[in-house]
Amino acid sequence: MDRFDAMRVFCRIVERRSFTRAAEDLGLPRSSVTDAVKELENRLGVRLLQRTTRHVSPTLDGEAYRQRCLRLIADLEEAEGAFAGATPRGPLHVAVHPTLASHFIVPHLPGFLSDHPGVEFFLGEGDRYVDLVREGFDCAVRVGGLADSGELVARRLAALEEATCASPAYLARHGTPRDIDALGDHCMVGFRSSATGAVLPLEFTIAGKVRAVALPSSITVGGAETYAAAARAGLGLIQAPRYRLEEDFRRGALVPILEATPPTSTPVSVVYPRAKHLSPRLRVFIDWLTARFRIGTAAAG
Template sequence: MDRLDAMRLFTRIVELGSFTAAADDLNLPRATVTHSIKRLETRLGTQLLRRTTRRVQTTRDGEAYYSHCVRLLAEMDAVETDFREANVQPRGRLRIDVPAQMGRLWLIPALPAFFARYPLLELDIGTGDHFVDLLREGVDCVLRVGKLPDSGLVGRRVGMLEQLTVASTSYVRKHGAPQTLADLQHGHYAVNWTSPTTHRNEPLEFMVGRKRREVSMPGFVAVSGVEAYLACCEHGLGIAQFPRYRVAEALANGTLRQILPAMPPPSLPVTVLYPPHRQLPARLRVFVDWMVDVMSKQL
């Protein structure tokens, strides 16, 4: 048994906690497993495993050696996979989820070129802003905007979205345009955004120099959906905050007006998220790389 095979055998014993289980898993005779580990310990000059009546446990040296084995074997697998897939087209189906308007404006128009390059891939595209449990729902990756909770997922930042504070033209005619943050507390209303996770109304946020300021305002309505949030703002129900791309058309046709431009909301991070993999599948790797490239050119 060569050194790589001995390392793989050792890691399986540690992970399964048993010589017998590792032998069955690797289809090896129990005697071969025992002999190989003894030879490995002799070569390294230290005891790696401590046998008990119930379970095999690592010694301190064994724990350190296991960590090195996992890293080296993962690197070797990655190298072999790169060579194996170099001349093989990725194939299969991917389930992804992206915000609806980002998909319509930026990702979907770029898909013909993607499929020309990867004709054996298929995409199942969901468009929404709701929380997606990737592992439970079988989704391969999502594109998300804003601060993300600690979920154990792998994230790749693709850029930052500029935000604006806006109100409808009819709102400004009725209530006036606030000139300072203090003005927001006198005779002004917000379309309040209700967080889908905390179920609380979120304050408006402003950057005053390098400092972030929060302003909570009264409002006639509170919503938790992006389309309803925009519709309420366009119909004069209050002040709201959006990424620039989301309101560009309404600003251009005069439906909405930017207010307090010197104190904009903080920019929002845009991130591609996918489950952690010991070895990222080729079809997912090429799609994530493509999506990062497309989005980084827009932001």
């Protein structure tokens, strides 16, 4: 293993806090990862990592060396990527919400992988808020507003149109509200944000201003699929991106309401660690992803 590859291995171990996870990410035997660190420590004459039964962390020398490694690796990848003939290759780990993945990404992945056969794509799906660096992801597609962070770089992909809806059975029991002042006898399906832990209120736009309305709820969920399923079961009003609801609207499983006062649009962004250089494989994926969302949202509109 050459010196730059050993540096990459060392940096991934620190990011993942694990020899085993770093080896899995890089597609290497664990013994190769262990040997790479030993060779670095022998060459430098210092201990780079502290090992316990639970996790691995850098020593003071190790952290200082990691920062220099990151700069050197970034310079090397930038130099290689500056040439038109640079080929995107290697593992690409992307965290994304399952419904976004199934609608905007997976159906079109064959074309991306055909254009870039050297990219080894891993798609991590889930509703929870992942730590990109600690969990070894190159980037994540995130829904909603982003907290200010000096650690992440963000690129806006789209603003998804949202809708308010309920099941026919629910509306038969509670009536169809004509405006938000008629919501006093209604309830909502609570949705708990994975980023903040708070239950999100319903939002309505009236004369350009946003009004938040928190209704009682008999059930609170933390996943998008369960959220929609609870609405289909007649457990309350929900608000979700319209692209996810269109099939329910066509089948009559859910009915859009209060369309004159729609929810605010939901921003979707791709984020990646500031300390991680934008490698050729990550750059082409973000450019492709931006185009896919532009095409997909235009078609939905």
